[in-house]
Amino acid sequence: MSAPATRTPPTAEEIAAADGRATFDDLRPHLDTLVARYPARGAALLPVLWHVQRSRGWITPNSVAETAAYLEIPKAHVEGVITFYTMFQDAPAGREVVMVCKTLTCRLRGAQDVIDALEDHYGIHMGDVTADGKFKIEAAECLGLCDMAPCMLVVDKARYGDLTPESAVKSLEERS
Numbered sequence: 001m002s003a004p005a006t007r008t009p010p011t012a013e014e015i016a017a018a019d020g021r022a023t024f025d026d027l028r029p030h031l032d033t034l035v036a037r038y039p040a041r042g043a044a045l046l047p048v049l050w051h052v053q054r055s056r057g058w059i060t061p062n063s064v065a066e067t068a069a070y071l072e073i074p075k076a077h078v079e080g081v082i083t084f085y086t087m088f089q090d091a092p093a094g095r096e097v098v099m100v101c102k103t104l105t106c107r108l109r110g111a112q113d114v115i116d117a118l119e120d121h122y123g124i125h126m127g128d129v130t131a132d133g134k135f136k137i138e139a140a141e142c143l144g145l146c147d148m149a150p151c152m153l154v155v156d157k158a159r160y161g162d163l164t165p166e167s168a169v170k171s172l173e174e175r176s
């Protein structure tokens with residue numbers, strides 16, 4: 001597959017499954033304790049989103065609307081924060097989140113070949129979850145590991161550098 005890649009939107013079933021893990025009323029008691037720490041409701045947006053994501057697995061469209069209403073802020077503001085911070089997932093995440101650097105240093109050392117190899121091997125586009133649900137693989141801006149370029153990060157778990165298309169695929173396959 002070749003860039004530019006597009007993301008596969010979540011299905012109605014995936015959205016219903018995530019929303020079904022916890023109603024917003026279930027979340028509200030803990031959210032109330034978070035909001036109480038801040039002088040204004042809207043200032044609690046990041047911790048509130050963290051709790052919603054931990055509870056539902058990812059930030060569903062309903063989560064955006066409910067969070068905005070709960071914090072009394074515009075929906076567009078919540079959407080902007082989710083778009084800006086890559087740690088928030090707006091689609092079902094795999095068991096492990098893999099970030100592949102696509103920024104200049106890595107790109108000059110073959111990052112696009114690594115991305116193409118991962119997309120081809122798993123039959124997905126960057127930003128998608130693998131068919132077995134094991135990984136969500138996304139292209140990312142500089143990971144701060146330029147000395148290991150081209151590189152990728154399994155969030156909170158491992159980092160891989162000096163990648164080739166083959167070693168990138170092998171590294172993830174060995175994480176089963």
Ligand code: FES
Pocket residue numbers: 101102103104105106107141142143144145146147149151
């Ligand atoms: S450019 Fe890839 S880690 Fe910095």
